Each structure stands twice: as structure tokens, then as C-alpha cells.
Amino acid sequence: MNVYEVIIRLLLATIVGGLIGYEREYKNRPAGFRTHILVCVGASVISMIQLYNIDQTVTIILEHPELASALKADIGRIGAQVISGIGFLGAGTIIHQKGSVKGLTTAASLWVVACIGLAVGLGYYTLSILSTVAVVIVLVSLKKFESRFMDKSSLIKIEIVYLDKKEMIQKIDNYFQGKNIKIKNIEFIIEEEIEECKANYGRSLYSIVAPRYVGKEEIIKDLALMEEVIKVTII
Structure with a gap:
């Protein structure tokens, strides 16, 4: 992976996290613009670390074939830890007040941003962009639909x-x-x-x-x- 590819992925992660985080910041939610950017960039960095790890493992095996059975690289292990670990950050945005629970949408948006960040880091650009568009539509457009047709208790x-x-x-x-x-x-x-x-x-x-x-x-x-x-x- 060259330097330009790393820069593109980090910039895309910043834009993706910023778009989703801006909506949360506009609604004055606990986790806003910068938080979502940091989560998305962090997840993309983890994904790129995995790719670097795989490249390094392949290089070592090519140089030393006798180590092929000893060296292993799991592309999904670190990413899985990111997805589960982001729950701790999401839990911090959930507030229990006067018999109601608030902040679940923000916690979910942080989790989704982490997932998109992993996709960006792995180089799945189409998936990253389309999923970002879907999340923004859900947060912005469907809010009006929910308020009008699905008014909660x-x-x-x-x-x-x-x-x-x-x-x-x-x-x-x-x-x-x-x-x-x-x-x-x-x-x-x-x-x-x-x-x-x-x-x-x-x-x-x-x-x-x-x-x-x-x-x-x-x-x-x-x-x-x-x-x-x-x-x-x-x-």
C-alpha cells in the first residue's frame, strides 16, 4: 500500500465520519462532529494495520517458505475487536432520564461509523460511500417520517x-x-x-x-x- 492510497483512505474516513457526525452535532447530541471523525479514522487505521500485517506476513513467507505453517494473518480479528469495543464509547452517549432512555441513535451511529471506517481502511470505496449515504438518509430524512407516522410513547x-x-x-x-x-x-x-x-x-x-x-x-x-x-x- 503506497502513501497516496493511505492519504486517500484517511481523507475519505474523515469526510465520512464528518458527514454523519455533523448531523449529530447539529442535533446537539453527546457524540458529535469530531467524535465521529475520530472513530471512523481510528477504524480505518486498524483496517490498514491489518493489511500491512498481511503484506508483511506474505513477504516473510516468500523469503522463508519453511515458515508458511507457522505464520498466520487473520484479516478479521482486529476489526471484530473494534466493532465490539466501540460499544463502550456508545454506552457513554446513552442517558437514562425521567423514565426514558436517550442517546441510542447516537450510539448506533458511532457503531456504524466504526464499521464504515473498517470498510474505508480495507479499500472498499463503493461500499463506504453508499453506506454513508444510507446512514445520512436514515438520520436526516427518516427522522421526519418517524415523527409523523411513528410517534413514540x-x-x-x-x-x-x-x-x-x-x-x-x-x-x-x-x-x-x-x-x-x-x-x-x-x-x-x-x-x-x-x-x-x-x-x-x-x-x-x-x-x-x-x-x-x-x-x-x-x-x-x-x-x-x-x-x-x-x-x-x-x-
């Missing part, structure tokens, strides 16, 4: 004021289970002075995760139709 906080505290708690739980709504947290608010009613009065704050096909308006309407419910408010 979201955390909703609802304050419910109701009568007959003991029975209503079970009744509300049954309603959420019937709608496949997950209850993340319940806060029971206790007040010394009760204005709405005198006995069996309750006020609770529910943090729920509703499926995308169940809208907030539907939940509010169904809860408000319950006779024991006094007031329902989305916070």
Missing part, C-alpha cells in the same frame, strides 16, 4: 381529583391497564383543608406512558366521564 403527567379514594385508585388502575398505559409513578397529595368535599376526597398525580395510538384527549375524556372524578388536568 411519551411521558404524560395527569392530576386527578376524585371521590371515594380507595375504590377510585383501583378503578383508575384498571382503566390504564385496559388501555395498555403504563404507570411510571403515583403521587398522593394530602391537604389539611379540603374544599371540594368533606370525606373520601383524594388528589393524585399520575406519571404515565401511553401508547402512540392513545391520545391525551382520549385519556382526559374517559377519566372525566367517571362519576367519582371531580377534575382531570394535564400538567
Whole structure:
């Protein structure tokens, strides 16, 4: 492998990592422009090290045929370690916050960039360029499609004021289970002075995760139709 070939591969790895990293940087994600470039360049360097290793092994065997059975060169071993090892860097971009997990897309983009970097280092230019185009399309174009047609479950906080505290708690739980709504947290608010009613009065704050096909308006309407419910408010 000559110097010009090495320069071309390093430049291509920089461009590939920069294109994907720019999108992540624009979205203000933990791993952005420079991180993706470094990952892609590093993976391509590892690939070229493997090629140099193979060339060196072949040269030694040609000079000393008696060593053919003793020398071995595995083109995939180091690359496999890169693909699995990049998971540690990806894990650092994943954040668990308020019952939701964020950063999975960025972690996946780092993993893909490492894979593309390996392809660049091995000299698979067509594969590298086409895969980069595919990744950019997924990150940029499909984001709009996902937001419009595949809106994910979201955390909703609802304050419910109701009568007959003991029975209503079970009744509300049954309603959420019937709608496949997950209850993340319940806060029971206790007040010394009760204005709405005198006995069996309750006020609770529910943090729920509703499926995308169940809208907030539907939940509010169904809860408000319950006779024991006094007031329902989305916070």
C-alpha cells in the first residue's frame, strides 16, 4: 500500500465520519462532529494495520517458505475487536432520564461509523460511500417520517381529583391497564383543608406512558366521564 492510497483512505474516513457526525452535532447530541471523525479514522487505521500485517506476513513467507505453517494473518480479528469495543464509547452517549432512555441513535451511529471506517481502511470505496449515504438518509430524512407516522410513547403527567379514594385508585388502575398505559409513578397529595368535599376526597398525580395510538384527549375524556372524578388536568 503506497502513501497516496493511505492519504486517500484517511481523507475519505474523515469526510465520512464528518458527514454523519455533523448531523449529530447539529442535533446537539453527546457524540458529535469530531467524535465521529475520530472513530471512523481510528477504524480505518486498524483496517490498514491489518493489511500491512498481511503484506508483511506474505513477504516473510516468500523469503522463508519453511515458515508458511507457522505464520498466520487473520484479516478479521482486529476489526471484530473494534466493532465490539466501540460499544463502550456508545454506552457513554446513552442517558437514562425521567423514565426514558436517550442517546441510542447516537450510539448506533458511532457503531456504524466504526464499521464504515473498517470498510474505508480495507479499500472498499463503493461500499463506504453508499453506506454513508444510507446512514445520512436514515438520520436526516427518516427522522421526519418517524415523527409523523411513528410517534413514540411519551411521558404524560395527569392530576386527578376524585371521590371515594380507595375504590377510585383501583378503578383508575384498571382503566390504564385496559388501555395498555403504563404507570411510571403515583403521587398522593394530602391537604389539611379540603374544599371540594368533606370525606373520601383524594388528589393524585399520575406519571404515565401511553401508547402512540392513545391520545391525551382520549385519556382526559374517559377519566372525566367517571362519576367519582371531580377534575382531570394535564400538567
